[in-house]
Amino acid sequence: MTRSLQARWTDFGPALACALAGFVLGQFFGNATRGYIPTDSLFYWWGFQWVNPSSETEHGWLILGLSLWLFWRNARAEPAAPNPADRGRALAAMTAGLALHGLGYAVQQTRISILAALVFMWGVAVLAGGRRWGRAGAFPLAFMVFAIPVNVLDTAGFWLRMWVIEASHLLAGLAGIGVVRNGTQLFSPDGTYQYDVAAACSGVRSLMALTALSLLLGYLNFKSWWLRGLILLLSFPFTYLGNVVRISAVIFAAEWFGQDAGTLVHDWAGFLVFVIVLGLVMLVVGLLHRWWPRTALIEPETAAPFWSPPDRSRAGWLSKPAAVAVAVWVLAAGTVGATRHFDQLPVRSDTGVYLTADGINPVPLPPFVGVDWIGRQSAVTAIEREILPPDTGYSRRNYVALHQPGRQVFLSIVLSGRDRTSIHRPEMCVTGQGWTIKGSFAHRFDYPGHPEAGLPVTVLRLEQEVGRDGRMVPSLLAYWFVSSNRVVATHVERMLLGAWDRLRYGRADRWAYVLLQTDARDGEAAALARMREIVDGTIAHFQKPQSGGLTEAGAD
Known part of the structure; x- marks a missing residue:
């Protein structure tokens, strides 16, 4: 084995061992719930959300691809030296990830375990590539949060839908179109067209994807985090505006050309929302570049290598990456034991309802x-x-x-x-x-x-x-x-x-x-x-x- 390969194996070998420990834990002891997705695998549970339309997280594949590209881009933008090993931080991150997974498993919240996996992966990246990979991987891993299904958005989507309907109804009235509104329904007084603005039309399904893409544009164009945050916040009113345009276009098409024309616009206008939102975001980015050119992110003239060896000068047992890997495997084994313990927690026999003799079903209701x-x-x-x-x-x-x-x-x-x-x-x-x-x-x-x-x-x-x-x-x-x-x-x-x-x-x-x-x-x-x-x-x-x-x- 050449000295270069040996040096790489010294850093990558322990990191791969830690990654394997995390994979085993996530694959076989990653998911505490067995209801709608009966699997032990955290990765299968998460991936299933990306192919299940009702989860409204089908943009997860896009987020994953962008995150991998961002990590590659960021690593090549980081100077090759100095690159401290920072193994203490790597071990702390992986330990925190294991502890967070234990918490998520205990309360049967797989989303917490997904966050734990992201924290753990950041620790693996730091162990393999030093502080340089830690800086390169921080944003891409945080960006993966947008690929986590968040059901709480259903409530936000309901109010977004009501605001979109109210604004579209107002615009139609200003244009002289007599649209009748009844809750989430919009219909003409003579009954020639009628639409129920469903949740899919409210913008909640596109909200996470548009927010993620807006943040990405801010991240790639500005070096200041407050400007990146501003672009992120602007995505919310822009998404609202895009959906108002969409529903208003449906109303105008139906008024001028009939129900079928309105339905056609409805089916295809989802792309219009993306064009409007991302177009407005890019317009704001361009204006900010013109007004404050110093805030623009400048790409390095020459790209650094994707990986450079971490500095091994740190003394003590943390100077040995293999020792970190052994510690992680011990902690992972302890986490496995904790998950088995949580699986065997006693189910309380007392309940708030009266039970039948089998102790499983509530008593039959009176006839x-x-x-x-x-x-x-x-x-x-x-x-x-x-x-x-x-x-x-x-x-x-x-x-x-x-x-x-x-x-x-x-x-x-x-x-x-x-x-x-x-x-x-x-x-x-x-x-x-x-x-x-x-x-x-x-x-x-x-x-x-x-x-x-x-x-x-x-x-x-x-x-x-x-x-x-x-x-x-x-x-x-x-x-x-x-x-x-x-x-x-x-x-x-x-x-x-x-x-x-x-x-x-x-x-x-x-x-x-x-x-x-x-x-x-x-x-x-x-x-x-x-x-x-x-x-x-x-x-x-x-x-x-x-x-x-x-x-x-x-x-x-």
């Missing part, structure tokens, strides 16, 4: 509510049982008013087991069933006989198109989550409290997700009254009363 309602069986579908973990519990009925068979209230309870993915945000489910969310509000149901044990709930306003005439049918859906000692109205509260219980008490609490849905064609007040009647007649049968956030049996 009658008073003398006015009969509860019909509603079977759990084979698809639900296939997708959700096997220890998920169910109980549901469809209550029909005897005096008005058209008035019905669907009541469902889904009880989680060890895996938190047994239950999820209702917003994901209803949109998948073809419903459009028009809004939401907080509400409270009483627990009969226990005035202190009220039920905080979230109520969704829904609409769905039915029949050949395209009629929109309104509906109300109310939901809440209950554990052995808490009742909460939102998915975020449930996630945070469940994660805290797993960390603090070392146990997996079982949460029940309770849902009611009813037709709202006779108005929201009447729909809420029906829900309240069903709650009053069933709640004491299936749910334990709560007091001050704790069950009457007491807290832990």
